[in-house]
Amino acid sequence: MIGLQGALYPWRFRLVLLLLALMVAAIGWRIVDLQVLDNDFLQAHGDARSVRHIPIPAHRGLITDRNGEPLAVSTPVTTLWANGRELQAAKARWPELATALGQDRKSFTARLQANAKREFMYLVRGLTPEQGQRILDLKVPGVYGIEEFRRFYPAGEVAAHVVGFTDIDDRGREGMELAFEEWLAGVPGKRQVLKDRRGSLIKDVQVAQNAKAGRALALSIDLRLQYLAHRELRNAVAEFGAKAGSLVLLDVQTGEVLAMVNQPTYNPNNRRSLQPAAMRNRAMIDVFEPGSTVKPFSIAAALASGRWQPESTVDTAPGSLRIGRYTIRDVSRGGLLNLTEILMKSSNVGISKIAFDIGAEPIHAVMQQVGLGQDTGLGFPGERVGTLPSHRVWREAETATLAYGYGLSVTAVQLAHAYAVLANDGRNVPLSMVRLDRRPEATQVIDQQIAQTVIGMLQAVVEEPGGGGARAKVPGYHVGGKSGTARKASTGSKGYVDKAYRSFFAGVAPIDNPRIAAVIMIDEPSEGGYYGGLVSAPVFGKVMAGALRLMNVAPDNLPEPQTAVIESAKGGRI
Incomplete structure (x- = not known):
């Protein structure tokens, strides 16, 4: 037994030596593998502990x-x-x-x-x-x-x-x-650098990825017109003690927004004391009932029905019209008025009777086609669509209020777009806040002859005596437009706020070849009056006068040149 046990010890010893040798060989092989054959592993772990990537900011x-x-x-x-x-x-x-x-x-x-x-x-x-x-x-x-x-x-x-x-x-x-x-x-x-375990920079290795600058963006805005519109709107808001205001200028032929200003405004370079209300782009975000400024589209619907002609007349006496519990009133007693005079007098009674005759659907269709209460497609953050009501059965009150601008809500941009459609011979072009290199395709939404007829009526509103838009005249140019005054709807309850109004003027110029459509909205004027023809029309005249000259639009309303008569020394005439 003793001899047998002694014979087993050398085998155990050799087994232990073999196992140790295998372990040493495995460790040696791993060292060779990591250091010589596959050194990426150690390099990666070393880099993970020392190599960092610092972002390189990109130029906007x-x-x-x-x-x-x-x-x-x-x-x-x-x-x-x-x-x-x-x-x-x-x-x-x-x-x-x-x-x-x-x-x-x-x-x-x-x-x-x-x-x-x-x-x-x-x-x-x-x-x-x-x-x-x-x-x-x-x-x-x-x-x-x-x-x-x-x-x-x-x-x-x-x-x-x-x-x-x-x-x-x-x-x-x-x-x-x-x-x-x-x-x-x-x-x-990305910039590759080496840092120690404390985060201190040891070495700037290389630029791993170059920063890519953002792309430039050319807006449709003309800064010259922007300054002009800003100044005149600011002055009007201050003069009439108004709460706010908006002004929009559109290129009739391309749909480009040439100017868009609001009051109050703010300085984006210093926003420490910025009030949230001043940040709103009211021209796109605030909706309102447009009042009488939509009457031209009701007239266009009447002409398109074939039942009415420009010379057709409506009896508006005695200046009021009872519909159930409601009474429609005119500012003045017009009597017998044709379609042009209905716009000149801004007769609610006259436009209501026309609406009763043709129905609300044709008026609704025209307003929809010119973009009222519709998405403008500008994609501006927070832009509102407004409301263009549609009823299965139109009651008389709803028909009348639609015709003279109540019961629907629009933005200043939508209203300017609608007037641009009229001025562009009834063709609708999409709006753009970005400069366009070529004129976009247009869609005919109003008959050309009807659009031109309505534009002629708007010219009479400004240039004919008693038209209500006289303060919108532009020296040297024929212009057309329509004023409007609407009560402010209450936000907390039904009905309207007492003695709170919005004053409007919407128009186009020049009449012979319209280039610019403009809308001015003054919110709650409290000093010196509140009618659109008094408050907003002068702003239109001043802004349009400057804009047409800055855009090098040729005058179309210059006086005829007169021949000078010179007396000669002998008493004859030359």
């Missing part, structure tokens, strides 16, 4: 007006950040850093102590490169800089509602900045 695309004038540009800025842990080792320099940053020392110290364990915290954002470099030159441990871009708006409050603005991270938040975010935003790049 330039926004310009139709003539190339800048509306939104990106400027380089420096953002300072800190490693809270590293800053704890340099507490003696905190007062110096707080002074350089222009911050209160006590609150700055409290903030650093609260973020003592954080490896990243913003100190200040949006400094000019010179300001940022001065602070970095202090060499405070744990303070670093990042290059970013900040948006600047040269036109300021004049184009704020159209252009919008970006947030602190350079992302679009309002207006065209938001609508075209994907177009304007660039693609950030």
Whole structure:
């Protein structure tokens, strides 16, 4: 037994040696494999602990007006950040850093102590490169800089509602900045760097991916017209003590928005004391009952029915019309009026009787075809569609109110579009907030002859005595338009607010070859009157006079040249 056990010990010893040899061989093979054959594994893990990618900010695309004038540009800025842990080792320099940053020392110290364990915290954002470099030159441990871009708006409050603005991270938040975010935003790049375990930069290795700048965007807005419209609307709101206002100019032939302004407005370059109400692009977001400004479309529907001609007359005496519990009233007692005179006198009674004769459906169809209560297709953030009511059975009250502009709600842009359709010989072209290189295709929605006839009636409203639009005249040009005054509907209950009105004027110019359609809406004028012909019509006249000249539109209403008679020295005439 003893000899047998002794014979077994060498076998066990050799087995242990073999196992150890195999283990050493496996470890040796793994070392050779990692260091020589497959070194990517160790390289990847090493890089994961030291190689970092720092984003390279992308330059946001330039926004310009139709003539190339800048509306939104990106400027380089420096953002300072800190490693809270590293800053704890340099507490003696905190007062110096707080002074350089222009911050209160006590609150700055409290903030650093609260973020003592954080490896990243913003100190200040949006400094000019010179300001940022001065602070970095202090060499405070744990303070670093990042290059970013900040948006600047040269036109300021004049184009704020159209252009919008970006947030602190350079992302679009309002207006065209938001609508075209994907177009304007660039693609950030990547820079490869080496950092130690504390996060300190050791080496700038290379640019791994170049930043791709955003694409430029040319708007349809003409900044010259924008300034003009802004000034006149601001003056009118102040003169009449109004709550707000909107003004829209459209190119009749292309559907481009040439100007769009609102009051109140704001400065996108300084939004510290910004009021939310001032941010609303009222021309696209606020809806209202358009009042008498839609009567031309009711007239167009009457002419299209074949039952009415321009010389057809309506007896509007005694200036009121009873419908059930409601009484429709005119401002003046017109008596027997033809269709043109109904527009000139803005007769609710006359237009209601026409609507009773042809029915509400034809009027509704015309309003729908010219874009009232319909999506404009502009894609503007927050834009509202409004309401164009449709009933299976139209009662008399509903028919009458539709004809003279109550019971439906539209935006200023929709109303301007509708007048542009009339001015474009009844052709509807899609609207655009972006500059177009060629004229878009148009759809005939109103008979050309009828559209021209209605435009002629609108000219009479402005130029004929007693038309109500005399204050909208433009020296040297024939223009046409229609004023309107509508009571403001109550938002908290049914009915209307006492002594609260909106004043409108919508028109086109020049009559011979219409180029511009315009709508002015003044909200709650409280001083000097509230009728559209008194409040909004003068704004139309001033803006249109400047716009036609800026666009080099030839005058069509100049006086005939007179021949001068010169007496000769001998008493004869030359």
